[in-house]
Amino acid sequence: xxxxxxxxxxxxxxxxxxxxxxxxxxxxxxxxxxxxxxxxxxxxxxxxxxxxxxxxxxxxxxxxxxxxxxxxxxxxxxxxxxxxxxxxxxxxxxxxxxxxxxxxxxxxxxxxxxxx
Amino acid sequence: xxxxxxxxxxxxxxxxxxxxxxxxxxxxxxxxxxxxxxxxxxxxxxxxxxxxxxxxxxxxxxxxxxxxxxxxxxxxxxxxxxxxxxxxxxxxxxxxxxxxxxxxxxxxxxxxx
Numbered sequence: 234x235x236x237x238x239x240x241x242x243x244x245x246x247x248x249x250x251x252x253x254x255x256x257x258x259x260x261x262x263x264x265x266x267x268x269x270x271x272x273x274x275x276x277x278x279x280x281x282x283x284x285x286x287x288x289x290x291x292x293x294x295x296x297x298x299x300x301x302x303x304x305x306x307x308x309x310x311x312x313x314x315x316x317x318x319x320x321x322x323x324x325x326x327x328x329x330x331x332x333x334x335x336x337x338x339x340x341x342x343x344x345x346x347x348x349x
Numbered sequence: 350x351x352x353x354x355x356x357x358x359x360x361x362x363x364x365x366x367x368x369x370x371x372x373x374x375x376x377x378x379x380x381x382x383x384x385x386x387x388x389x390x391x392x393x394x395x396x397x398x399x400x401x402x403x404x405x406x407x408x409x410x411x412x413x414x415x416x417x418x419x420x421x422x423x424x425x426x427x428x429x430x431x432x433x434x435x436x437x438x439x440x441x442x443x444x445x446x447x448x449x450x451x452x453x454x455x456x457x458x459x460x461x462x
Contacts, residue, residue: 273454275438276438325392332442332449332450334381340385343391
């Protein structure tokens with residue numbers, strides 16, 4: 234099983250809503266990542282979890298709150314978002330933290346978020 | 350500051366011919382480079398990578414070349430197939446436990462019949 238799953242596939246939310254994105258992998262990977270991708274732009278790293286602990290936060294606004302309840306699951310809690318936060322949110326995982334030959338990141342299909 | 354650049358937003362190639370996708374980087378500290386392929390409505394899929402100690406890595410129809418002095422890498426696909434039509438992202442990193450990927454802006458490859 235080399236799959237990273239993300240739910241929901243699409244999400245439309247108002248600026249006052251609270252919602253969560255979910256990411257799951259069953260590959261035994263111990264590093265998980267959240268990326269944001271705007272249209273016609275490359276993915277941008279938001280957060281990295283290493284062994285279920287937050288290791289990198291790329292100065293992401295507090296209206297995005299990540300959570301890693303266990304080694305297979307990664308959530309992204311959303312609250313009071315702005316229309317400019319509309320984007321594709323990608324989750325990824327790798328066997329261990331860091332990047333090196335043989336430790337590539339596997340991506341999920343993403344959640345397309347629209348903030349109205 | 351775009352540290353990884355893909356200057357061709359799109360490329361069209363006939364089936365059976367060679368596709369060459371290019372990528373330039375500015376950070377000389379990068380020591381590991383990857384190519385990802387992305388279909389619409391899917392996440393990026395890892396394709397092939399190269400470490401800075403090598404100048405070529407081959408996997409089937411895909412070959413990546415690295416020219417460190419020019420800070421340039423390229424992906425060759427031979428022969429190109431219609432199923433190769435996708436957006437290709439070049440990515441670079443400095444290996445280590447806190448390393449992170451820096452992606453290029455992507456090149457949309459269309460392989461025509």
